[in-house]
Amino acid sequence: MRAAPGWFAAALLALPAAGFAASGQPPDASAAAAWQAAITDAAADGLDPAAYQDAASLARDLSAGRLDPRSADPDWHIPRPEPVGNPGSGLLPDAVRPASADYARLREALRRYLAIRDSGGWPALPPGAPLRAGQRDPRVATLRERLRRSGDFDSEVGADPWFFDAALDRALRHFQQRVGLQASGFVDEPTFSALNTSVEQRIGRLAATLERWRWLPRQPGTEYVWINIATGMLEVIGPGGPQFAMRVIVGHPARPTPAMSGELRQVTFNPGWSVPRTIAVEDLLPREQEGPGFLAARGFHVIDARSGREVAPGSVPWERLGPDRFPYRLRQDPGPGNALGRIKIAWDNPYDIYLHDTPSKGLFDLNRRTLSSGCIRLQDAAALATLLLARDRDWDAADTAAATSRSNTQVLNLRRRLPVYVVYLTSWVDADGTVQFRKDIYGRDARLLAALGN
Known part of the structure; x- marks a missing residue:
């Protein structure tokens, strides 16, 4: 990410009165002060404070993203919110930012990573033979400091700083888990590459994710299906929060799955495949x-x-x-060997993308699951089909089992459709503050950051 002068300095940018007066109503003092602080702190939103001279321009970018996704990410097909043209009288920054706790946690993570950058970043691990617990190597001290800087290592250093001890092993496994690698405790080539990803690159990923969140609708609904292509995971969200989650298989980079939204409208048991x-x-x-x-x-x-x-x-x-x-x-033909498995779940979209079962269940054990031709394969299609039909009619898991055991094709249209969002978010922050990163499998973050000028 570009390092703009004053990004993390406390220089206060003056807000011209005209920036508010364009609404025809002067803001009250508390709103003016809040927007002044928001411009100064725009770096936490992944934005450059120097680019904003008034509240109106920042309100526009916070409410709907700085860039139009149609040009910044042509594979993003989720309708963008209407931008706030002017904050008006009394409207505060938090009223136009995404209200999601995910967005708030990403902002705090970006603050931490900016602070790491401004304190010198983290050291690069020198190349050499793979490292693991029980070894003694001068690079172990560098590895420990690298993980300490990123918050993965917080234990006391033993008497021998070159010795790879149990505390460092735990820290390395924690790091591997949060960057989407197998938590082996072994510094192999993928782990070496992830360790030597710069703090600037991590800042860029967080900024890209914050921009994508600003492209998302502010009211996704009280119930919906959330599929993150970058993580290969599906969650069903209900009024009380997540109901269940499963692994999915998404498109190969040569046949990527687009980001899109819609409403799940049909369940087919024992589908044929055209x-x-x-x-x-x-x-x-x-x-x-x-x-x-x-x-x-x-x-x-x-x-x-x-x-x-x-x-x-x-x-x-x-x-x-x-x-x-x-x-x-x-x-x-339908049957146990059909590529769609026993269940297909459809929604209207111009890309012929749908959710489906698969006979190749072992593929869900893979860490990276970019294997399909664009459609989304479900680890537990029966569970999702049961949920969709149970909220639509008198239906339970036994009915799903009976439907899949038959040889005939059965098509059930849903009267109560369920919204679905297929997103591409390569970073997020867990409720406990753990910052997670995943590989930019389709190169979409790279294109977005180039468009943002980072």
Whole structure:
């Protein structure tokens, strides 16, 4: 992130009276003082105080983001809130910022990281052989100081600062967990890279996440589904808070899942799969060419795209087909081997993205789960289907089990739709203050930060 002069200094920026008077109503003294303080403290929102000369401009950026996501992140398709044109008389900064506790915790985390930066940052770990508990190495002292600066190590240093002791092992595992790595206690290459990510880069990630929060609707609803692409997690939020969570598999970087919102409207048990052309020609066609009979063995039907008639897979000259010559459509029968599993959950969107079950349950054990062609695979599709249907009609888990055990396809439209938000947030702060970071798997933060000029 760009280091602007005065970002963390206490220089007080004067607020021109015209910045408020544009509303036609002079603000009261308390509101004026609050906006003056907000401009001085704009760095905590990931914004540059030097860019703001009046309350109106800061109010606009706090209420709807500094940038329009349509240009800053073309893969973000969640409607942006209407910006506050002018704070008016008596309107305070906290009334236009996102009211979420997540946003407030991110601001406090950014304050801490700015303070770390201004105190000199953290040391880089020199390259060398992997480190683990029980070893003695001069780099251990650097590792300990690195983790102390970021708040991961808070124990007393032993008699030998070069010895990798149990306290340092705990600190390293804590660090690994909060940056999305396997908590192995072993300084391998991914851990070395994460340790040597600069505080400036971490500040940039926090600033990007704060900007994305400002793009989100202020009233998501009392009940909704929240899917974070960057974490590979789904949460169902109810009036009392999170109801349950599960792992998900999202799009591969070559076929990324877009950020979007909508309303879950339909549950299908034992769905068939109409294969998108990209998957047909890039994934399935090579498998059939390498091993004739692959499609037939997995219940795929081949449809002539011109006549609409089904043709026998054995009669198709697969070896002569390719991405530019594929006059067929593929459809897979319902069943336990179907790529969509036993359950599909749909909402209206122009990208043909939906939630679905999968027969490949072992993939949810992976730490990074960017494996799909854009759709979102559910670790426990039955639980989500049961929740959606139970709030819509007389339905329970036994009904879901019965529906999935049948061979016929059953489509149930929801009368009570549930909002869904698919977001891309690479950092957040737990309720206990632990700052979490995840990899920018699609490079979207990098593009956003470049647009922000950081």
